[in-house]
Amino acid sequence: xxxxxxxxxxxxxxxxxxxxxxxxxxxxxxxxxxxxxxxxxxxxxxxxxxxxxxxxxxxxxxxxxxxxxxxxxxxxxxxxxxxxxxxxxxxxxxxxxxxxxxxxxxxxxxxxxxxxxxxxxxxxxxxxxxxxxxxxxxxxxxxxxxxxxxxxxxxxxxxxxxxxxxxxxxxxxxxxxxxxxxxxxxxxxxxxxxxxxxxxxxxxxxxxxxxxxxxxxxxxxxxxxxxxxxxxxxxxxxxxxxxxxxxxxxxxxxxxxxxxxxxxxxxxxxxxxxxxxxxxxxxxxxxxxxxxxxxxxxxxxxxxxxxxxxxxxxxxxxxxxxxxxxxxxxxxxxxxxxxxxxxxxxxxxxxxxxxxxxxxxxxxxxxxxxxxxxxxxxxxxxxxxxxxxxxxxxxxxxxxxxxxxxxxxxxxxxxxxxxxxxxxxxxxxxxxxxxxxxxxxxxxxxxxxxxxxxx
Ligand SMILES: [Zn+2]
Numbered sequence: 001x002x003x004x005x006x007x008x009x010x011x012x013x014x015x016x017x018x019x020x021x022x023x024x025x026x027x028x029x030x031x032x033x034x035x036x037x038x039x040x041x042x043x044x045x046x047x048x049x050x051x052x053x054x055x056x057x058x059x060x061x062x063x064x065x066x067x068x069x070x071x072x073x074x075x076x077x078x079x080x081x082x083x084x085x086x087x088x089x090x091x092x093x094x095x096x097x098x099x100x101x102x103x104x105x106x107x108x109x110x111x112x113x114x115x116x117x118x119x120x121x122x123x124x125x126x127x128x129x130x131x132x133x134x135x136x137x138x139x140x141x142x143x144x145x146x147x148x149x150x151x152x153x154x155x156x157x158x159x160x161x162x163x164x165x166x167x168x169x170x171x172x173x174x175x176x177x178x179x180x181x182x183x184x185x186x187x188x189x190x191x192x193x194x195x196x197x198x199x200x201x202x203x204x205x206x207x208x209x210x211x212x213x214x215x216x217x218x219x220x221x222x223x224x225x226x227x228x229x230x231x232x233x234x235x236x237x238x239x240x241x242x243x244x245x246x247x248x249x250x251x252x253x254x255x256x257x258x259x260x261x262x263x264x265x266x267x268x269x270x271x272x273x274x275x276x277x278x279x280x281x282x283x284x285x286x287x288x289x290x291x292x293x294x295x296x297x298x299x300x301x302x303x304x305x306x307x308x309x310x311x312x313x314x315x316x317x318x319x320x321x322x323x324x325x326x327x328x329x330x331x332x333x334x335x336x337x338x339x340x341x342x343x344x345x346x347x348x349x350x351x352x353x354x355x356x357x358x359x360x361x362x363x364x365x366x367x368x369x370x371x372x373x374x375x376x377x378x379x380x381x382x383x384x385x386x387x388x389x390x391x392x393x394x395x396x397x398x399x400x401x402x403x404x405x406x407x408x409x410x411x412x413x414x415x416x417x418x419x420x421x422x423x424x425x426x427x428x429x430x431x432x433x434x435x436x437x438x439x440x441x442x443x444x445x446x447x448x449x450x451x452x453x454x455x
Contacts (some may be wrong), residue, residue: 002029003434004037005393007046011053012385021051023391026433030387046395049428052365054086054118054392054405055347056372056383059239059263059311061339062088062120065111066096071316071412076343077117077449079314079410081438083344084394085429086118086372087382087452091148092125093157094315099124100157101133102140109451116449118432119392121376123180128158129169138175141453143376145172146180146239149221150189150286153338159186162224169232177454178235178261178375183221183246184287188214190315193334206276206283209333213288216242226253226260235259237375240313241286242268244297250306262306262373264298265313267345270353271295271417279330281322282417285313285340299357302367309371312346315339317413341409341416349418351425353399361398377454391434400426 003023010019010031018034022041037043057080063071080088099105099122099167105221108122124142134145147168148159160168165320167319172179195210201208222238226249241264249434260389261380267285271290276283283333317339323331342349347354350364369383376382381390404421430438437444 002038002041004043005039005046005051006034006037006043006050008034008048010385011362015140015362020352020386021391021393022302025432026391028385028387028389028391031385041119042386048067050361050398051385052084052394052396053369053383053385053389054394054430055084055368056087056089056376056378057085057312057314057343057346057368058089058309058372058376059265059313060088060090060343061315063088063094065107067094069318069375070094073112073115074447075412076314077115077447078443079344081117081430081443082410082427082441083345084347084396084430086392086430086432087378088118088120089143090120090122090374092123093152093154094183096156097126098127098154099123099142100127100130102136103141105137105142110451112451115447117437117447118445118449119382119452120449121378121452121454125157126160126168126179128160128164134168134171135175138177139240141253142177143454144178144180144237146182148182149224150182150184150186150217152182162228169228169234172230172234178237180237180239181221181225183218183225183238183241184213185221185224188216188220191430203332203334204330205278206273206280208291209284210273211287213286215243217243218287219246219249222246222249226258229253229258233259238262240265240268240287240311241298241307242290244294244301246433247297247301247306252379254306261308262309263309263311264288264302265311266342266349267313267340268298269295269310269416270349280417281324281331281333281336282415283340284322284333284336284338285315286338303359309368309375310346310350310367311372312342314341314343316341316411316412316413319413322415324415341411341413342418343411345404345416345418347396347427348423348425349421352423355424378452382452383454391431392428393431395429396425397428398425400424402426
């Protein structure tokens with residue numbers, strides 16, 4: 001039987017307008033006028049609430065198998081569903097085994113079985129010494145590859161230098177898959193850290209952590225990646241861009257027609273270094289959250305299209321690893337695990353920030369729907385309300401006001417820098433491939449998420 005979803009505010013690639021989305025089985029078969037409900041279709045009328053496509057988050061650390069005490073498919077995908085995110089792409093590290101060969105990918109698939117509330121896909125890893133594993137991983141269905149140019153924090157996920165990158169790009173050239181890079185190089189980080197320690201820096205102060213990850217670590221890494229992108233013609237994607245000082249490099253590469261894309265994350269767009277308290281290690285991530293002027297420059301680059309998309313980089317850990325034990329003294333930034341936990345909050349966080357800046361909600365779907373779907377090879381299938389796409393739908397109340405409490409965090413550990421933040425906009429319902437999976441703050445049925453392999 002067909003279904004019809006209508007509202008006076010449906011967001012399609014043509015804009016926000018009254019419409020009816022017609023669904024047969026798992027797919028959208030047409031977007032029609034508001035009055036044009038097919039006879040015999042089951043009608044869901046959402047009134048004036050905004051109907052958005054399910055969002056796509058291409059930067060999530062699910063940490064399963066192997067570190068399910070940090071996160072896992074069940075908790076991560078529940079959080080995603082509650083936040084209107086219907087496709088997650090999992091990073092290849094923090095899980096054990098790391099997704100650096102086909103056997104590890106199979107272990108991930110087995111771990112996800114029967115647990116995922118939303119659809120998902122996997123990035124493979126490029127690490128020192130695994131060049132021979134890349135083509136088999138590509139054939140086995142990873143969406144692309146991620147590498148680090150600096151220590152990842154995970155010993156099993158070795159960072160790569162220029163020589164390793166050249167070996168990897170030779171292999172990636174024929175796959176058509178993108179190389180995603182954590183764009184910080186070690187040199188400036190090591191030099192800054194040594195200088196700070198030599199001067200007896202107080203590592204409980206955020207300013208010292210920020211100074212230990214200077215802009216130059218990002219700009220040097222991005223310059224290297226652009227050179228290799230040009231040489232090998234492999235699509236390169238900069239994950240979690242933090243430093244606005246790298247924007248001229250990206251602009252120049254794009255002007256020269258190189259296949260270079262970039263993302264920034266919700267925390268770089270929402271928070272600013274000036275507001276981060278000493279010892280507040282729930283804000284620790286790398287690259288770090290920089291100053292307010294830098295944040296405004298990132299917004300400018302998004303508006304200009306220089307930054308293509310926004311991801312969460314949800315990367316949680318047990319609170320003890322953030323050294324947030326209440327019996328402890330103020331935590332040290334250098335001892336705390338890096339990663340911000342936020343899965344499920346990106347939509348209201350971005351929307352709240354966009355309202356203040358007078359931006360149309362259509363941009364949000366470009367940044368968190370169509371652009372990440374394209375990166376993961378899911379264009380036309382995910383992140384868009386159009387004929388032929390999966391019927392992934394979000395019913396969103398753009399005016400609801402609420403404050404983030406621990407009960408609103410559905411990932412495993414309720415530690416997040418967003419606790420206490422006042423937001424506008426709330427997800428009322430989430431649908432995946434034509435089935436309602438979340439409504440009235442509760443999940444419906446059982447996990448039916450499926451792996452998505454790129455076209
Ligand atoms: Zn990450």
